[in-house]
Amino acid sequence: MTQLHVLDHPLASLHLTRLRDKNSRPVEFRDAAKKLAQLLAAPATHSLSTRRIELTTPVAETHGTALDETVSLIPILRAGLIMVDPFLDLLPESEVWHFGMIRDEETAEAESYYCKVPEDRPTDFAIVLDPMLATGGTLRAVIHRLQRWGVKRIAVVSLIASPEGVAALTAEFPDIELHTCAVDSHLNEKKYIVPGLGDAGDRTFNTLR
Numbered sequence: 427m428t429q430l431h432v433l434d435h436p437l438a439s440l441h442l443t444r445l446r447d448k449n450s451r452p453v454e455f456r457d458a459a460k461k462l463a464q465l466l467a468a469p470a471t472h473s474l475s476t477r478r479i480e481l482t483t484p485v486a487e488t489h490g491t492a493l494d495e496t497v498s499l500i501p502i503l504r505a506g507l508i509m510v511d512p513f514l515d516l517l518p519e520s521e522v523w524h525f526g527m528i529r530d531e532e533t534a535e536a537e538s539y540y541c542k543v544p545e546d547r548p549t550d551f552a553i554v555l556d557p558m559l560a561t562g563g564t565l566r567a568v569i570h571r572l573q574r575w576g577v578k579r580i581a582v583v584s585l586i587a588s589p590e591g592v593a594a595l596t597a598e599f600p601d602i603e604l605h606t607c608a609v610d611s612h613l614n615e616k617k618y619i620v621p622g623l624g625d626a627g628d629r630t631f632n633t634l635r
């Protein structure tokens with residue numbers, strides 16, 4: 427089964443409150459989104475593969491840890507961009523591959539309009555960044571694309587998820603991990619998460635009209 431991890435922490439609740447509040451200005455919204463992404467980065471990377479290395483402190487010989495796999499951050503355009511820097515701060519050697527997805531109005535299927543990955547060199551661990559897991563249609567398409575690329579392990583990180591989206595991913599992908607700060611009540615008729623936060627892209631980039 428897809429493993430669902432909901433971050434239960436007072437700091438997550440505090441910043442989620444700022445994120446949801448419709449009176450938060452874009453600067454506050456971006457700040458809250460980045461802090462939540464950073465809080466999620468630790469649990470989302472708990473399975474990172476590392477190896478032991480030797481080193482010397484000013485006092486003694488000891489050992490430490492080095493990363494032992496390639497990690498790629500996959501922000502889904504455009505809202506996922508806000509989550510990149512908090513992850514890069516902690517994993518500065520990560521590759522970043524941007525995925526652009528659009529919903530086909532006739533088939534209701536998510537289609538890729540931008541995806542450029544080095545086909546001959548799959549990453550070991552892909553961390554997909556999308557603030558809102560709503561229907562799950564986009565993320566399903568992205569995960570299929572990553573699997574075709576040959577990625578071995580995939581984690582999805584969303585600030586807020588819907589029960590419908592969680593169910594869709596859970597049913598289809600037994601091996602991926604899903605990390606979020608909240609699983610909300612439901613999707614409304616426009617497929618927005620309730621209570622949610624509105625449109626994450628518009629609130630991040632100040633394009634609300």
Ligand code: URA
Pocket residue numbers: 505558560617618619620622623624625626627
């Ligand atoms: N995308 C958003 O930005 N918000 C939602 O509630 C659902 C999808």
